[in-house]
Amino acid sequence: MINGLLFVTNLRQLTVITFSSYLFLDFFMVVTIAQLLNWKTQQRSITVLTAWDYAIAQILDETGVDVILVGDSLAMTALGHETTLPLSLDAMLHHAAAVKRGVKRALVVCDLPFLSYQESDQQAIRSAGRVLRETGVQAVKLEGGNSTIAQTVSVLTRIGIPVMGHIGLTPQSVHRLGYRQQGKTPEEAERIYQEALNLTQAGAFALILEHIPNELAAKITDAISIPTIGIGAGNNCDGQVLVTADLLGLTAKQPPFAKVYTNLREVIKEATENYIEDVKGKQFPK
Numbered sequence: 001m002i003n004g005l006l007f008v009t010n011l012r013q014l015t016v017i018t019f020s021s022y023l024f025l026d027f028f029m030v031v032t033i034a035q036l037l038n039w040k041t042q043q044r045s046i047t048v049l050t051a052w053d054y055a056i057a058q059i060l061d062e063t064g065v066d067v068i069l070v071g072d073s074l075a076m077t078a079l080g081h082e083t084t085l086p087l088s089l090d091a092m093l094h095h096a097a098a099v100k101r102g103v104k105r106a107l108v109v110c111d112l113p114f115l116s117y118q119e120s121d122q123q124a125i126r127s128a129g130r131v132l133r134e135t136g137v138q139a140v141k142l143e144g145g146n147s148t149i150a151q152t153v154s155v156l157t158r159i160g161i162p163v164m165g166h167i168g169l170t171p172q173s174v175h176r177l178g179y180r181q182q183g184k185t186p187e188e189a190e191r192i193y194q195e196a197l198n199l200t201q202a203g204a205f206a207l208i209l210e211h212i213p214n215e216l217a218a219k220i221t222d223a224i225s226i227p228t229i230g231i232g233a234g235n236n237c238d239g240q241v242l243v244t245a246d247l248l249g250l251t252a253k254q255p256p257f258a259k260v261y262t263n264l265r266e267v268i269k270e271a272t273e274n275y276i277e278d279v280k281g282k283q284f285p286k
């Protein structure tokens with residue numbers, strides 16, 4: 001309101017005000033799937049981060065991040081498993097419900113764990129249905145883009161369950177693919193491109209592109225109407241996702257494409273050492 005009064009003073013200020021009120025509105029608006037599509041057309045980058053519990057989700061939501069993903073990477077980062085495969089649907093529901101309780105603004109998406117959707121469309125409906133009913137999150141994500149997976153996405157979408165796709169490096173296939181970059185040969189790139197079209201056609205509302213060449217991610221982003229969210233897929237996607245445990249430096253080792261913004265392992269160690277010293281030295285409690 002105060003800014004609105006200021007704009008009459010000169011034209012340069014008007015530009016500043018308009019821009020800042022855009023950010024201001026973004027910050028207080030609850031994020032919807034329709035908004036993600038708008039942001040793609042406006043070329044306003046979509047920010048996505050993972051979360052695994054209430055406290056982290058609440059902190060991330062307060063920053064104004066757009067989408068919070070309850071990623072099955074929590075099997076590795078929070079539960080200590082070697083891969084994402086051991087995570088059960090019940091364990092995922094437990095984490096997703098906690099995350100959702102911490103979120104007021106961001107759109108919350110939950111990964112469907114390994115073998116909670118690949119068996120049949122019926123299994124996918126039951127699993128995705130449980131995720132929505134028992135946790136309150138707004139959408140599910142599943143891995144792959146072949147015709148079978150696209151069919152599953154189509155079935156879920158048609159019964160009203162929003163689905164985010166995930167192609168390129170799909171960690172639930174680690175024993176077949178490893179963690180190498182995907183889509184390096186022209187044949188592989190063409191297959192991944194087709195998968196992006198399949199999933200768009202099937203009704204997915206957005207696509208994760210993981211660990212594929214920049215040019216392939218750019219080509220897919222240009223070709224499809226839904227937002228692409230990259231991780232190790234270059235700077236030409238409609239948004240980016242990072243595993244929050246990597247961003248915070250909670251993980252001992254990160255993928256080559258991750259950016260570590262702070263070292264919480266060190267911060268936690270120092271605080272803990274200070275506590276131990278205080279107790280042993282009778283400095284706490286006073």
Ligand SMILES: Nc1nc(=O)c2c([nH]1)NC[C@@H]1CN(c3ccc(C(=O)N[C@@H](CCC(=O)O)C(=O)O)cc3)CN21
Pocket residue numbers: 073076077084171178179180181211243245246251253254255256258
């Ligand atoms: N903490 C964490 N961050 C992630 O981004 C993440 C997970 N966990 N768990 C699930 C998957 C696994 N991811 C990974 C893990 C390792 C590489 C990696 O080290 N790639 C190397 C070597 C691959 C190889 O040959 O084995 C590369 O140069 O591509 C990539 C993605 C991404 N996802």
Ligand SMILES: CC(C)C(=O)C(=O)O
Pocket residue numbers: 050069070071072073074111166208231241242243
């Ligand atoms: C890295 C993101 C896309 C993910 O699927 C996860 O964290 O499980």
Ligand SMILES: [Mg+2]
Pocket residue numbers: 071072073111171
């Ligand atoms: Mg995942």
